[in-house]
Amino acid sequence: MGSSRKRTAKNCALDKCPKRSKLHPSDATSPPLTVTVRGRTFEPTPVFDTFWRFAAERHAITEKRLKGLPAPWTADPILQVFPFCNTYRVLDRVSQFIITEVIENGSQDPTELVFRILLFNTFTSINTYETLRGAITPLTWSTYERADYERVLRRLYDDRVALYTGAFQKPAPSLGFVENFMNHLAFMEVLMKDLPAQCAKAEYIADVFEWLCTFKSMGDFTAYQLVLNLSYSRVLDFSDYDFVVVGLGSRRGLQRCFKGLIPRACEVDIIRWMQLTQSDHFSRLKLKFNGLGSKARPIMLCDIEHTLCEIDKYVRKLETPARRPFHSSGALPKMRLPKAWALPARKSLRIKCQEEAEVEYIEKFVVASIQSHRGADGEREFLVYWEGYSSDDASWEPEHPLADDAPNAIKEYWKRIRA
Structure with a gap:
């Protein structure tokens, strides 16, 4: 079962976003800047500024929790109610466990x-x-x-x-x-x-x-x-500026941040531009951003990619009523950063191909399962989960192209819900 059609993200209906968001005001306008990569110019949407506000606010929440301060750690009602990953991937619970218990606990x-x-x-x-x-x-x-x-x-x-x-x-x-x-x-x-x-x-x-x-x-x-x-260990001794892979969720987030369709060949270049110019955007928006750790480590490529996925979720949550309050797991333990980050080799940039993603191609996605269906604009859509991707990357897909690409998945879905 598979789908080989090109998947494009739907732009957010900005005028429908409620005013409750402190990071994405409903009357926001597009920032007065553009980015040109591979001979193409892309104009940011209001969500582009929301990305930087979200990154700063989400990291500020983590800093307050690391200091043991009591909730609420933010005035933004979306961040108060819904859980979101850290701006820095390395600070997420699983990454911290990998560093302290998997990598550092045992033979080196x-x-x-x-x-x-x-x-x-x-x-x-x-x-x-x-x-x-x-x-x-x-x-x-x-x-x-x-x-x-x-x-x-x-x-x-x-x-x-x-x-x-x-x-x-x-x-x-x-x-x-x-x-x-x-x-x-x-x-x-x-x-x-x-x-x-x-x-x-x-x-x-x-x-x-x-x-x-x-x-x-x-x-x-x-x-x-x-x-x-x-x-996170010394077995892959490379700079964090070397490499990034754009996932489905981050691709949707990137598409929300810019007007028009972003070709696959331009995605990595835009993420690199965002990473390199981050201080300009924090300054332009008058945002306080302390960076990570004592050396104020900036947001790296993987963090930009990671947070683009979160900004897609954030914008979607603007129109999603809260079902139940989000409760944190309590005070955070002391932050641990990988010891391998201090190795000299990490300071050398080694990009395999300067012309990353040079050829735009149609990516193949394999349907893992269909979990629900709905009517949308007179057409039926199915909630599709994709093999190799997280549940956050599940997406609503129109019935007609899905029936051509993955007919067995639809048959199995109807058989399951009618049993």
Whole structure:
């Protein structure tokens, strides 16, 4: 089941956005600036300024929480009610766990680092990783036996304990097992045969990403998340200015920020421009932005991409009534930044191809499942979840093109809801 048509984001109906947003006023006008990349000029929309307001406000919330200040940490009602990821990806709960418990807790041998990061990334579940670590000693590739890991995972599986986090959909490769977790375990073994060597010999960080994408079950989103997690350690010793992959959610966010259709070939260039000119935009909008840590680290490429996805969610939430208040998990622990960020090699820029995404192409998306349907403007739409992408990237798709591209998915959906 698949869809090979080009997916484009719908622009926000700006005049419908309620005045309750402190970051995106309904009477906002487009900023007086443009960006020219690859011979094409793009004009920002009012959402472009909302992006910078959101980035500053969301980071300010994190700073207040790190200081142990009580809620509310913001006057913006959208940010008070709905959960959003941090402006800096590294500050999200999962990233902090990877740094402190996966990377720094254990052998620093490169192969063992790759193994622990890959093991965690396979399930992206703190509970699953902690359960494995508590039951298997030592948790090392040099002593790895599939039967030990199967025993622990099967116990969780039989007890109906979620093995995977709900944040990411992870399509399992077909490697001869009935259960997804066994296919994933076998796939991890396949990757471990060459991934440590691929990391060690990579001239560019893009080399590792491209190698991962040669595997059928590793879509762009899944491969990029793994590369970012590996980059928190010294096994991928590259600058954060080197490489970025534009996901579905961030593509929608980018499209909201600029007028007209943005060709795929221009996306990375625009993100690079946003990263390089961020201080200008914070200054222009009179926003206080302290950066990250004692060295005031700026927003990096992965953070721009990450926050573009959040701004798409933010704008959508403007028209979504709050079902229940968002409650935080309490005071945040002390922030931990990767020790590998201090390595000298991180200061050298190594972009594999200056003409990134030179050829615009039609990207193929595979339908994982259809979960709902609705009527819209006299036409039926289906809520589609895409293989290799998070649930936040689910999108409403018109019935006609979907029926041509993924007819079996629609048949399975009707069969399921009518059963």
